[in-house]
């Protein structure tokens with residue numbers, strides 16, 4: 001870590017502050033920290049900013065303006081702060097202190113090298129909810145016959161599970177110690193090749209599960225959704241994924257008054273806002289992956305563990321047009337950092353080529369979170385119009401008849417032109 005200060009705080013603008021009940025005080029010129037991101041981050045992040053600025057200007061004139069503040073992580077941070085400074089302290093502090101931020105993707109090497117900076121940021125700030133809405137926009141090409149039937153919101157637990165990165169390489173001191181402990185003290189005889197096994201640990205807690213499932217059920221209540229599905233592989237991983245399911249059901253009953261249907265485990269609660277039923281159900285992950293393709297209309301809010309949520313995010317995104325149009329947010333009760341589902345797509349980096357739709361929709365989620373609903377609505381409407389005009393990036397153009405392929409920045413300009 002370094003005491004270096006490289007963040008330039010905009011002269012104008014104020015911090016967003018958070019009340020005890022998690023509501024926000026948003027000034028008319030909020031300072032929003034942003035991380036450009038590695039790879040295609042350099043392409044999509046400027047487009048996102050341009051579209052968000054245009055929507056804010058269109059919706060509120062001179063009355064409101066985002067004061068962007070660049071903060072640094074990933075390769076850019078190492079260029080600015082020095083080698084090995086991948087996630088500077090002041091970057092983490094800014095994401096925490098400014099309450100609302102947005103980031104482009106960051107590279108994580110496979111196998112060796114640094115651990116995920118994306119995961120590190122989530123862990124350091126305990127951004128325990130990864131919220132990824134999956135909705136169909138009219139005109140988007142999809143591999144499904146009826147893509148509009150896919151309308152889900154993923155609540156992915158963001159702080160635990162095998163994703164936490166507690167693992168030891170085969171042959172390392174850590175792996176040897178753990179394997180010795182397991183075999184000698186715990187009587188474990190199931191490690192097939194103990195001499196050459198790497199070892200990963202999968203922590204899943206009651207608290208971690210409950211806070212995630214609570215958010216998912218509250219979301220279903222607030223947004224008039226018909227069901228919450230707990231997705232787990234609890235038949236095999238009984239005390240982690242199975243416990244996630246059991247703790248989830250217990251929470252629904254204890255805190256939301258859900259009652260079992262036909263002896264359970266499914267249960268049902270009455271939405272206090274609408275009087276309608278919300279069904280709490282569960283599905284084993286492998287079966288769920290086929291259900292979302294075969295019967296997507298049966299599912300709405302999804303609450304799941306970290307790794308399942310990662311896999312499901314990309315699979316569900318594909319059903320409604322792919323990860324070029326898949327936004328998300330990492331959230332705690334006081335901090336929200338908006339982040340696309342996709343990664344750095346290195347082969348396209350710097351080519352002004354990829355779809356900026358995910359980042360644009362991240363900005364839309366961010367504006368809605370700030371209560372700037374009119375600007376958020378404008379983004380959704382103009383994005384839809386842009387897609388329907390068939391002026392789209394390569395990912396959509398290759399699947400659409402009669403489309404005109406435009407660049408990443410070109411697509412941003414089409415979206416802005418649709419605001420008129």
Ligand SMILES: NC(=O)C1=CN([C@@H]2O[C@H](COP(=O)(O)OP(=O)(O)OC[C@H]3O[C@@H](n4cnc5c(N)ncnc54)[C@H](OP(=O)(O)O)[C@@H]3O)[C@@H](O)[C@H]2O)C=CC1
Nearest residue numbers: 105106107108109118323324341342343344345354355395
């Ligand atoms: N939150 C984050 O910062 C994340 C970071 N990553 C990191 O990103 C790096 C690359 O990961 P990788 O597995 O290649 O996954 P990516 O999501 O970066 O890319 C996979 C494929 O998805 C398509 N794609 C991705 N982004 C877009 C876009 N904006 N518009 C259109 N299509 C898009 C492309 O498909 P096609 O080839 O068909 O054109 C691309 O080749 C890794 O280091 C990974 O760890 C990954 C996910 C999230």
Ligand SMILES: O=C(O)CCC(=O)C(=O)O
Nearest residue numbers: 106107108116118119310
């Ligand atoms: O951190 C990474 O590099 C990958 C993360 C990821 O795929 C995700 O969070 O969806």
Ligand SMILES: [Mg+2]
Nearest residue numbers: 310313314341
């Ligand atoms: Mg992922």
